[in-house]
Amino acid sequence: SLAKETEKKLNQQIEMEGKSSAYYLSMASWCETKGYVNSAKFLYDHSDEERGHMLKLFSYINEAGGHARQPAISEIRHEFNSLREVFELILEHEIKVTKSIHELVDHCFSTKDFTTFNFLQWFVTEQREEETISRRALEIFDIIGEEGMGLWHIDIELGKLHGID
Numbered sequence: 001s002l003a004k005e006t007e008k009k010l011n012q013q014i015e016m017e018g019k020s021s022a023y024y025l026s027m028a029s030w031c032e033t034k035g036y037v038n039s040a041k042f043l044y045d046h047s048d049e050e051r052g053h054m055l056k057l058f059s060y061i062n063e064a065g066g067h068a069r070q071p072a073i074s075e076i077r078h079e080f081n082s083l084r085e086v087f088e089l090i091l092e093h094e095i096k097v098t099k100s101i102h103e104l105v106d107h108c109f110s111t112k113d114f115t116t117f118n119f120l121q122w123f124v125t126e127q128r129e130e131e132t133i134s135r136r137a138l139e140i141f142d143i144i145g146e147e148g149m150g151l152w153h154i155d156i157e158l159g160k161l162h163g164i165d
């Protein structure tokens with residue numbers, strides 16, 4: 001069965017995924033109010049995906065005899081300076097999430113919890129994809145350029161990003 005320490009760490013990961021979901025929902029809303037409708041669509045979907053990640057952890061913990069806990073979501077940002085800043089913050093956040101997953105995997109390996117170790121491999125792959133998408137998003141800003149009609153084109157291209165995932 002699930003060690004208490006591992007259960008605690010998995011619940012901390014739930015909190016991270018819940019925060020990701022809330023953070024991206026807030027970003028989606030900001031984008032929508034600014035007319036970046038395609039980016040908003042991408043972020044609403046992304047927020048749903050993060051909730052999906054959180055629910056995967058809920059099932060795993062409870063099926064393994066633990067108790068998954070709905071995390072408190074602390075204050076999140078509602079205002080952003082630019083569309084580019086939103087995507088920079090996403091990459092920054094995803095790097096943090098990857099680090100957290102890796103620490104969790106390392107903990108499971110060193111405590112010989114190979115079942116949870118195996119369960120977490122899905123998240124390892126997912127984080128790799130999420131970082132790639134976030135990096136791709138920032139490249140789009142550089143390639144197109146934000147001047148003139150740039151942001152309008154950038155928003156369209158960002159809306160296509162979830163196709164990769």
Ligand code: OFO
Nearest residue numbers: 020050053097130
């Ligand atoms: Fe859950 O992958 Fe992003 O945070």
